[in-house]
Amino acid sequence: MTENIKVWPGTPLSEKDIKEKRILVTEWQPNLKYAWDAGIGYGRYFAELKKGRIVGTRCDKCRRVLLPARVFCEWCFRTVDAWVHLQDTGTVNTFSVAYTGTAAERLKEPLIPALIEIDGSGGVAIMHLISEVDPWKVKMGMRVRAVWKPEQEREGAITDIAYWKPI
Amino acid sequence: MQRRVAVIGIGYTPFRPISPDLSFKEMMFEAAQKAYEDAGVCPRHDIDAFVTCEEDFTHGRSIFNIHTPDNIGAVLKRIHTLPAESLYGLADAYMLINTGLVDVMAVESHSKASNMLTPNYLIAHAMDPVYNKPLSYNPYFIAGMEMNRYMHERGVTKEQCALVSVKNKANALLNPEAAYGDRISVDDVLNSEMMFWPLSRLDMSSPADGGIVLVLACEEKARILCDKPIWVRGVGWCSDAPSLETREWGEAVYARLAGEMAYRLAGIEHPRKEVDFAEVDDSFSYKELQHLEALKLCRSGQAGFMVEEGATKREGEFPVNVSGGSLGVGRLDEATGLQKVLEVVLQLRGEAGKRQLPNIKVGLAQSWRGLPANSGAVAILSNE
Known part of the structure; x- marks a missing residue:
């Protein structure tokens, strides 16, 4: 600490000063609303989820399956060759246990986001959540299965799969 | 090198x-x-x-x-x-x-x-949060104010501005990629819904x-x-001060300075003689006229007469926005500038189809960042 600071300690600001507008504060909440066109790839992907199926696409050049389904391969930069239906079982590649929500609040029940490699797809993975399991028991390599929402509740969204649970 | x-x-x-x-x-x-x-x-x-x-x-x-x-x-x-x-x-x-x-x-x-x-709110979100936002205007008023001042300083009339919309929407009819081609009259523009005086609905491009x-x-x-x-013979870009209070309202200074940089790189001394055609920003009808003057593609205060005489039509002596411009093609957000370049390239290659211009060697593309900005860039392209 320099000599100056001992002589002039300054005026600390508290949250109260800001709330009572004793200093200049301007607040503004932007009114921004967006839509996103699903297009061909995501469009079919969501339509299939509504039917309770996971669909990907296949690139015959690099022999990869792409998930979520998309119409081009970003490695080979070419149009994909086919739609492929995938199983709704898989293996945990990596995961985390999220104890904090977006507003930095503590979550009573932690969420378990996980990357799940779909069976029979050659290592292609889906990003989703794991549930019905003690967070401390989740392991890499754990086998899981999709828990689908009831058909009438599905709306063509990634949340049509409620979560994945251990097999 | x-x-x-x-x-x-x-x-x-x-x-x-x-x-x-x-x-x-x-x-x-x-x-x-x-x-x-x-x-x-x-x-x-x-x-x-x-x-x-x-x-x-x-x-x-x-x-x-x-x-x-x-x-x-x-x-x-x-x-x-x-x-x-x-x-x-x-x-x-x-x-x-x-x-x-x-x-x-x-x-x-x-x-x-x-x-x-919510596009209007998006533009509102670009305004100064302390000085301007609390006034809660729809930010398109800036275009109305700018048009008003530009017309006042350069003696341009609302009819002359309307002619830009008429021309560009007609040009767009020959461009299969354009979204807003139309055959309209000056009266259609003048009688269209008043938005931000003197700016009428048909003076404004649509997205x-x-x-x-x-x-x-x-x-x-x-x-x-x-x-x-x-060949890209020259590029230039420039930003004016952002504040509404201190910026230049009549003249598009950013376009003038961006143009000067591009002309210097391209070795162009007399733009009007050495450039054959241009795609300039026409997000609003008056913008085309304002930009033509700033880019020295006509003498100061002459842009209104130029459009009135038909000089900027496709078959005129200096065609402007043959693609249909933003008024005819539609405004493509950030991609607007590349649309201008695209048209210049198509024309210089001789691949512009029904709207192909004859005997052209040098074309200019100019962009404006859009409301509430006063910045933009220029590129000069040539097929030799």
């Missing part, structure tokens, strides 16, 4: 008010695939660097640059994203190639304007969706890859 730079490939999707058939990824892919096919290059092997031009807020995604590489073949390659008007992307590619850092580079920009559901990709190369590569390289 100063190297010449050429556009060797162009690709684009049609410009339409909505585009639900394509996600933005598919739109970028389609435009890129066409451009690479046109240039005869594989992005995975032949393109050294990429630049995309998109603004997070218009696309509704923060950190939008992370979503761009895969769609244009740039995964694990050199790519950067400008949250700026797309002519700045062209200027980036020009600099990187001109200085010898890269040989072949792609420039991308696209608009999904139809996906932005459109669409993607554009250009491939640029150094002279050595361009000569090998392309039999019709279109």
Whole structure:
């Protein structure tokens, strides 16, 4: 600490000063609303989820399956060759246990986001959540299965799969 | 080492008010695939660097640059994203190639304007939060004020401005990619809904969706890859002070200075004599006139007479916005500048179809960042 600071300690600001507008504060909440066109790839992907199926696409050049389904391969930069239906079982590649929500609040029940490699797809993975399991028991390599929402509740969204649970 | 730079490939999707058939990824892919096919290059092997031009807020995604590489073949390659008007992307590619850092580079920009559901609020969000935002005006008033001052200073009439809309919408009828082609009269414009006096509804462009990709190369590569390289002879860009209180309202100073830079690089001393045609920003009808004067493509105060005499028509002595401009094609957000370049390249290649101009050698493309900005860029292109 320099000599100056001992002589002039300054005026600390508290949250109260800001709330009572004793200093200049301007607040503004932007009114921004967006839509996103699903297009061909995501469009079919969501339509299939509504039917309770996971669909990907296949690139015959690099022999990869792409998930979520998309119409081009970003490695080979070419149009994909086919739609492929995938199983709704898989293996945990990596995961985390999220104890904090977006507003930095503590979550009573932690969420378990996980990357799940779909069976029979050659290592292609889906990003989703794991549930019905003690967070401390989740392991890499754990086998899981999709828990689908009831058909009438599905709306063509990634949340049509409620979560994945251990097999 | 100063190297010449050429556009060797162009690709684009049609410009339409909505585009639900394509996600933005598919739109970028389609435009890129066409451009690479046109240039005869594989992005995975032949393109050294990429630049995309998109603004997070218009696309509704923060950190939008992370979503761009895969769609244009740039995964694990050199790519950067400008949250700026797309002519700045062209200027980036020009600099990187001109200085010898890269040989072949792609420039991308696209608009999904139809996906932005509250566009007026988006522009309002660009205003100064302390001085201007609390006044709560629809920010298009800025265009009304600017038009008012410009008309006052240069003696331009509302009828002359209306003629720009009439001309550009008619031009767009010959452009199969344009969204807003129409045959209208001056009276139609004058009698259209009054928006922000003196700005009427038909003085204003409407948004459109669409993607554009250009491939640029150094002279050595361009000569090998392309039999019709279109040379980028000069680029320029400029930003005025942002504040509404201190900016210049009558003259488009940013366009004048950007133009001067581009003319200097291109070795052009008499723009009106040495440039054959231009695609200038016409987001609002008066903007075309204001920009023509700023770019010295007519004498100060003469732009109104020029449009009145028909000199800027397709068959006139100095055609302006033959593509239909933003009034006829639709305003493509950040991609607007690349649409101007696209038209100049098509014309210089002789590939502009029914709207092809005869005997042209040098074309100018100019962009404006859009409300409430007063910045923009210029590119001068030539087929020899």
